[in-house]
Amino acid sequence: MKKRLKIDLPEFIEIGDNKLKNLFKILLFHRLKFKKVLLFGDSKTFLLGGETIASIFKKEKIKIFKHLISNSDEENVKNIKNFIKEEKPDLVIGFGGGKVLDVAKLAAGKCKTKFISIPTILSNDGIASPVSVIKDKNNIPISHITKAPHGVIVDINIIKKAPIRHIRAGVGDLISNLSAVFDARLAQSKGIEKIEPAALTLAEAGPISLLEFQNRSIKNNDFLLCLAHGLIKSGFAMCIVGSSRPASGSEHKISHSLDYLYSPRKTLHGEQVGIGTIFTMALQGNEYLNKVKKLYAQIAFPQNLKHLDITEDEFIEVIYNVKNIRPERYTILEDKKLTPKAIKKIIRKVKL
């Protein structure tokens, strides 16, 4: 008999309009019991809806403590972890973007406290994943595996208020799965790694839906729903394998290499992996490349090295430095050992 995998998945997902207003009911519906809640956000998200969340709990006579997270570094994770240990809440809620969710998720995971993820932007696939990206002492983002959020609540009314650039970045992070899944299957075909096929199918389902989407107005409700569902499926795929593998391949290596060589950066993670995807897809001969370029053009997604603020020669450096990033993860970049001339040829071909 096939051994059943023990998968750490979120217990519930709620996506739609006015979810914040109904937060208390949603938590009760999912049988959560709590007397004391810690709410993490930042100065912007507290104005956007954090105060509303606090007032909902106060009205129900539940103790709620608000706390600001300013940066997603090791120091902040340590402070938040100590804070959770001292206060001993039954529930931790993260209300914010990547920084807030990553710190709160990792700290709550370390304290074995239930964590509810309420994103205010959809800029990456960390909203439902077991991965937290935290900056180390040298300001380099490092991925940590932790417990998946207990619940994920996406309020489309809140997401609509996010800067359009963050939504675009979310598209880039989701689309990058197509490159990552190709790499995972390549590693599997070479007998180097075995990756759950269901996780790979789940990881590519979101971006394929997005490519087939007819109305590509980025703030259109249906587009945002499609993006949210895709990012959550991506998180689930990572939960199944217990690593970022289904959503992170050669294109993420390029982005990490860029962070390593040329930090601090002004570009968002989703923009970096989204641009990296154009390069890796060309290298892979990936069947989705043309559709991806068309989607990028329609939503004004940045498509060149200029946006990354690096020259062609610096990009070649980035590609050569990839060998220092997760060497155990086999991708198209390890498969094709590129010469500077070959790299330049691809840059020209895809007009990077």
Ligand SMILES: [Zn+2]
């Ligand atoms: Zn990513």
